[in-house]
Structures are given as structure tokens and as C-alpha cells.
Amino acid sequence: LMLLYGHRFIPSDSFYHVLDIDSINNTPPSSIIHIEFCEENLDIIEHTKINQIHSSISCQTITEIIYASSLGASFIVIHPDLCKNAIKIANDYLFDAKILVLIEEEEEIEALALSGVDGVIFSNAIIKINS
Numbered sequence: 233l234m235l236l237y238g239h240r241f242i243p244s245d246s247f248y249h250v251l252d253i254d255s256i257n258n259t260p261p262s263s264i265i266h267i268e269f270c271e272e273n274l275d276i277i278e279h280t281k282i283n284q285i286h287s288s289i290s291c292q293t294i295t296e297i298i299y300a301s302s303l304g305a306s307f308i309v310i311h312p313d314l315c316k317n318a319i320k321i322a323n324d325y326l327f328d329a330k331i332l333v334l335i336e337e338e339e340e341i342e343a344l345a346l347s348g349v350d351g352v353i354f355s356n357a358i359i360k361i362n363s
Contacts, residue, residue: 235330235351238358239338247288247307247358253279255361264288264306266358269296277303288332288353297321297331305329309353312340319348 237244247266248259253276256265265280266288267273280287281304288307289300297318300308308329310318318331330350335341344352 234341234345234349235332236341237332237351238354238356244357247353249358249360250276251362252276256280256285258361262286266290266309269300274303277305280304290334294318294321298325301325301327301329307332307353309334312344315344315347315349322350 236242237247245264247264249266250256250259256279259265264286267276267280268290269292277287277289286306287304288309289303289305290309291297291300291314292311294314294317297308297310297314298321306329308318309332312333312335315333322329322331332351332353333344333349335344335352335354341352
């Protein structure tokens with residue numbers, strides 16, 4: 233089953249992009265917390281892991297993808313250019329995290345489905361939360 237988040241006619245969970253731990257309190261219960269991977273956000277990532285909060289981590293490199301998996305991400309969000317290598321690594325190392333490709337257009341779904349990615353996420357499925 234290919235996961236589709238934010239598609240206009242398929243209901244799905246929203247992801248809540250937070251900039252600090254306090255912002256998590258402003259999200260609905262059982263939310264998926266979205267975090268940009270960077271060293272400054274490791275406290276948020278660790279908080280979600282310790283508290284067993286589902287997290288989505290945006291990654292820009294293969295190394296960040298490996299870190300996100302090791303840090304307990306439920307979802308790893310990448311740009312399409314990382315897709316092929318991310319899928320291979322996730323399969324080779326049996327990641328628990330699902331690999332989602334950030335897309336803007338429905339037309340991107342077909343090629344990504346053929347690539348074997350776990351799913352796609354439209355940018356509108358990521359809601360920015362302030363503290």
C-alpha cells in the first residue's frame with residue numbers, strides 16, 4: 233500500500249512541523265510531529281523518541297536519513313532526488329521508518345510508485361506550529 237498524505241481526495245493524517253519542544257503542546261493528541269533534521273533540533277528529536285511520539289524527520293542527505301532512522305523516526309521525508317538511494321538503504325538496513333517523498337504535483341505519484349517508495353506527502357499535509 234503506497235501511503236498518500238495531503239492528497240486532495242484521500243483523507244490522511246496531518247504532520248505538525250514544530251520548531252521547539254514547547255510547540256508540541258500546541259498540536260492535537262497523537263499527532264505526527266514533523267522536524268527538520270539539523271543538530272539544533274536533536275533535542276526535539278530525542279524528546280519525541282523518549283516520549284514515544286510519532287515523528288517525521290525531513291532529511292537532505294543520505295547520512296541524515298541514516299541518522300533519522302537511528303533516532304527513531306516513524307517517517308523520513310526526502311526530496312525526489314534522494315529517492316533511489318534512500319529506498320535502497322532503507323531496504324538494505326531494514327528501516328522501521330517509512331520513506332516519504334515530498335511532492336507538489338499529482339503527476340509525480342506514478343514515477344514514485346514505480347520506484348518502490350513507501351509513500352508521498354504533499355506540502356499542504358505539513359502544518360507549521362508555533363510555540
